[in-house]
Amino acid sequence: MNVTIKDIARHAGVSTATVSNVLTQKKYVSSDLEQRVFQAINELGYRPNVYARNLKTNRSHIIGVHVPDITNPFFSEGVKALQSVAAGESYQIVLYDSDNNLESEVKNIAGMISTQVDGIIAVAPRMQVDELLAMVEVPLVIVDRPPLPTQRNVAYVYADNYRGAASVADFLVGKGYRRFYCLAGPTELVCNAEARLTGFTETLRLHGIPDTACHVSYGDFTFDSGYELMKAILETYDPAGSPAAAFVSSDIMAWGAMEALKEKKFKIPRDMGVVGYDNIYFSSFLYPKLTTVENPIREMAVNAANLMLDALERRRNLLGLSVALRSALIVRKSC
Amino acid sequence: MNVTIKDIARHAGVSTATVSNVLTQKKYVSSDLEQRVFQAINELGYRPNVYARNLKTNRSHIIGVHVPDITNPFFSEGVKALQSVAAGESYQIVLYDSDNNLESEVKNIAGMISTQVDGIIAVAPRMQVDELLAMVEVPLVIVDRPPLPTQRNVAYVYADNYRGAASVADFLVGKGYRRFYCLAGPTELVCNAEARLTGFTETLRLHGIPDTACHVSYGDFTFDSGYELMKAILETYDPAGSPAAAFVSSDIMAWGAMEALKEKKFKIPRDMGVVGYDNIYFSSFLYPKLTTVENPIREMAVNAANLMLDALERRRNLLGLSVALRSALIVRKSC
DNA sequence: CTGAAAGCGCTAACAT
């Protein structure tokens, strides 16, 4: 049998209520009794039973976190930041990785709900936001997705992917490129993939580039898909005349694309320029160093965690809150 | 007020025990009553209260997982595997990242304990194993650390780092190298770092290489430390005559070292050979492709999760269990 | 300021 609050009460000669009060610090207790309680706690080696507390208070101090793929440095950096700020207010993170898979994502969200997490932070969900909202009743923060009007307790933390992609188009045209490849993400599933694609192509159009000068293909943000897409392109690619530039929808995918280029002995950027998206840590150590768009995952994560903590600890309603972060072009050597 | 098991019982005209029995599937219930219960559950939209169940059963179906740095691909791959197999038996993972810091690690372990996780999987802990054992009372699986004799409910899943490093020395000497740099990890803190160092140096000695031919320096497994260590080496390094080989204690650190080499215009392996350790996903996409030692994190994670699940679900005692996995040399282009 | 007591929602003896 474990030592409980009752044992402490008896041993200290006080009531269980008093013990509880010194534990929760919510009511004033005379320092005399307080001392006695602390002493009893030490002497008996008491540790509060979280399960009982959870049942009584109907909260667990656990935040559910979903990521599409923890193996992607973009997300692991985010999770690290989330975990760190949550720990600062003694909240725990339960992690769900859905392996880029919509079905597992739905299962995972359902799992969190049945575990009765206090709140949910969904990073880059593939689910439609309205479906997500339909499932979730606890406070929700959606990271890396644009806000959708709603009446629910939801906040958004995101960066403007359309403008990020647009700045790539501006830059590329300014550099003199006139032929383009766009290696997009899964645009039907992920609105950011869509935004990056349209931000790029529409801006190209604004500069008078004909649609025929931009070849679009679709992957899924992974290294492998970048590699495969570029490999396919290279079967017919000829850099003679003016070389093309490839705008690839994520850094990790851009890395894959660069591998395909190197495999075929194409020089970057001489034979083809490459621009990525996300600015993950490793991007500046690729060869050549990758030109990319900063997608501020760490700031997004910190903001998300703070919003969640506000909702949970300060009873702030998340309705209508959204934090928009800047996406800035980072010019390096690959283009 | 939420709908409880009592409401279901009343609505279905049965006792709460019967409802509980159909929910937990532990006792046989006539299919008639079962139907009625399910129907009541649907009609009233009942969802079991996990907090109450946890209190009663004294378990939470939550496994605490510690990693030194989720941002290191080696660990994120491991966490992904852990999460996936745990989810298979509907266990949740609460993640703690201690940012390569011993103090936070201790805090994190303490945090898990006070959250009353059902079990703890500690991946590559920096704490002394006996200190860890002194804190933890629940089932414990230690990943990526060699077993220590004990009487406690602990299992180990690990690979033989000494032999892994020894195979590097064998290979390097066989290739004709006679000058060596060993970029070690934090050997006082991490016994694997120690094992990789001694496995390498002692095997060199076995081959008749004098100790003076192997220069050792110490980092902390990070990209940056690999970069800095190599930069220092390069201040006086001269590849003339026979080039040296560098054995670097982790792939991510080896990547940093390679950056330093490239920055100084040294060619790998012509001017210096480089060998890493871990075989993370990206190692085969570095330039040149990194020769390294396979450190089977995924298998380790899967084994660890299964052992934990055995302990938790099949009441298997972990005492004396240890799974040793092979570390095989993977020869690529950097050496 | 402190204590008595009710009860959170569930499971598992135990009784029938």
Place this chain on the structure above:
DNA sequence: ATGTTAGCGCTTTCAG
């Protein structure tokens, strides 16, 4: 096979 009931350990009114 099903029902009754006693708690799990804590927080929190409500009295005093």
